[in-house]
Amino acid sequence: MRKIIVLSVVILFVFAACQNKSGNYKISGEIAGVDSGKVYLLKPEVGKAPIVEDTADIVNGNFEMEGTAGKYATFHLLRLNKKQYFAEFFLQGGKTNITAYKDSTINATKISGSSETDIFNIFIKELASLQQKRNKYKQEYQAAAAKQNQQEMDRIQADFQASSDNMIVYTKNFIRENNNSVVAPFILYNQLAPSLEYDQLKELTDTISPELQGSEYMSKLNEYLSRKAKTAIGAIASDFTMKDTEGNDFTLSSLRGKYVLIDFWASWCSPCRKENPNVVTAYNNFKDKGFDIVGVSLDKDKKAWVKAIKDDNLTWHHVSDLKFWNNVVARTYGVQSIPYNLLLDKEGKIIAMNLRGENLSKKLKEIMPE
Numbered sequence: 001m002r003k004i005i006v007l008s009v010v011i012l013f014v015f016a017a018c019q020n021k022s023g024n025y026k027i028s029g030e031i032a033g034v035d036s037g038k039v040y041l042l043k044p045e046v047g048k049a050p051i052v053e054d055t056a057d058i059v060n061g062n063f064e065m066e067g068t069a070g071k072y073a074t075f076h077l078l079r080l081n082k083k084q085y086f087a088e089f090f091l092q093g094g095k096t097n098i099t100a101y102k103d104s105t106i107n108a109t110k111i112s113g114s115s116e117t118d119i120f121n122i123f124i125k126e127l128a129s130l131q132q133k134r135n136k137y138k139q140e141y142q143a144a145a146a147k148q149n150q151q152e153m154d155r156i157q158a159d160f161q162a163s164s165d166n167m168i169v170y171t172k173n174f175i176r177e178n179n180n181s182v183v184a185p186f187i188l189y190n191q192l193a194p195s196l197e198y199d200q201l202k203e204l205t206d207t208i209s210p211e212l213q214g215s216e217y218m219s220k221l222n223e224y225l226s227r228k229a230k231t232a233i234g235a236i237a238s239d240f241t242m243k244d245t246e247g248n249d250f251t252l253s254s255l256r257g258k259y260v261l262i263d264f265w266a267s268w269c270s271p272c273r274k275e276n277p278n279v280v281t282a283y284n285n286f287k288d289k290g291f292d293i294v295g296v297s298l299d300k301d302k303k304a305w306v307k308a309i310k311d312d313n314l315t316w317h318h319v320s321d322l323k324f325w326n327n328v329v330a331r332t333y334g335v336q337s338i339p340y341n342l343l344l345d346k347e348g349k350i351i352a353m354n355l356r357g358e359n360l361s362k363k364l365k366e367i368m369p370e
Contacts, residue, residue: 023093027065031058031080033102039063040079041091046190050077069093072182072215073116090116090183116183123174127167134163168192172204180209185217193224194336197353198232201225227334237262237348240329242296242319245306250294250319257346258292259367261360264330264340266298267308272339275356276312282360283316289368290346292316298338300324 029039037058042050053076056063069092078087078098086100087109096113107124111117137160144152171192175184185208193201205225212218230238241251252262263279265272283293297320299305309318321328327335333342343352343363352363 023069025065025067025069025091025093026095027056027063027078027091027098028095029063029078029087029098029100031061031063031086031100031102034058034061034080037081039065041065042077042079043074044077072212072217073114074182074216075186087111089114090120092116116181119181120183130163130167130170134160137163168195175204176207179207180211182212182215182217184208185212185215185221189217189221189224193221193228198225198228201228224334227332231333231342231350231353233350233352235350237342237344237350238332239348240332242321242329244317244319245302245309250317252294253348255292255294255317256348258290259286259346259364260344260348261291261293261355262333262342262344263293263295264298264333264335264338265295266338267301267304268299269338273308273312275339276314278357278360280313282364285361286364286368287316291364291368294319296320296327296329297322298324298327298330298335 027041031039035058039056039058040052041054041056043053044050054065054067056065073090073092076089076091077085078089079085080100084103085106086104087098088106089096089098089111092114094113096111096117099110101108111121137156141153141156141160144156171187175188175192178184185205188201188204188208192204196204202225205221208218208221213222229235237252239251239253241249244250252260261279261282265276267273279293283291293316295309295314295316295318297305297318299308299320300322302320302322305318305320305322308314319329339356341353341355341360342350343355343360345351345367351367355363
């Protein structure tokens with residue numbers, strides 16, 4: 001499960017040179033089929049409600065907004081009245097024209113005048129084609145599963161994974177080739193960064209033009225990269241102390257001398273709960289051989305947290321500050337999605353991460369042979 005901002009695509013793309021415009025902006029819009037109401041200009045914030053930066057009345061289907069744009073274009077949304085988002089674009093100096101329709105989706109809205117948005121939309125169209133292939137594989141897989149055709153299921157699964165990999169490679173290539181656009185750090189920070197290891201993320205970050213260092217997204221990316229360095233393979237895991245289920249302090253370094261899994265999860269996280277049986281199996285098989293686990297929960301309801309521990313038979317150490325995504329340890333480690341885990345050696349050095357399914361047991365068998 002990931003913190004998300006409102007986007008019409010899974011991975012975003014743009015391929016032009018930097019065309020940021022500071023100065024005044026003017027947004028002129030027409031919403032067919034809507035005679036009156038309000039339009040809200042919002043700036044999304046990861047893990048938070050979007051910030052309302054401006055409003056405009058709709059008069060005979062038209063609205064206008066004016067204001068001052070910063071040096072770098074920033075991603076914004078337009079919302080009709082209280083709930084319907086109908087446009088997404090990069091706000092920059094100059095005039096932007098919006099043409100939308102009552103009850104239409106974001107993808108149906110036409111936007112002109114914003115150079116960054118023009119290119120952004122080109123990628124959305126291309127990405128939709130790639131996504132269609134992935135959806136086709138999903139349908140084929142379901143049909144093969146219904147017939148219990150394991151050979152066909154394996155083939156489709158391989159094709160699906162290759163398609164997913166192609167989307168990531170496509171995005172990486174864009175960042176390298178179009179490093180002068182403010183959208184590059186936007187894409188890298190919001191979508192790609194959580195799936196990359198530190199070295200991969202740093203290599204891509206270093207390709208972005210120095211001229212963009214003052215941009216909001218570059219600042220966030222650099223901050224995230226700094227946190228990511230703390231979870232790079234070979235780094236010593238940052239020590240922490242946090243309350244356990246009984247309200248007592250538990251310190252990570254108290255487990256030095258053991259192989260330790262730091263497991264980030266939450267009772268409300270369905271993928272985490274599905275993964276828990278695999279973690280239980282690994283723990284039961286290796287706990288007597290020098291293996292231990294610290295579960296760091298992103299819960300905010302203590303009763304739900306404690307109940308999930310009992311229901312899933314998670315008989316290891318558990319800590320939480322019940323601050324949801326603002327969990328101090330999760331923020332220290334730059335956790336953007338859960339389930340997420342780090343495996344430490346006896347000296348507290350990170351030797352593996354994101355070990356899912358049977359991979360955790362396989363890794364433990366590798367480092368703790370019979």
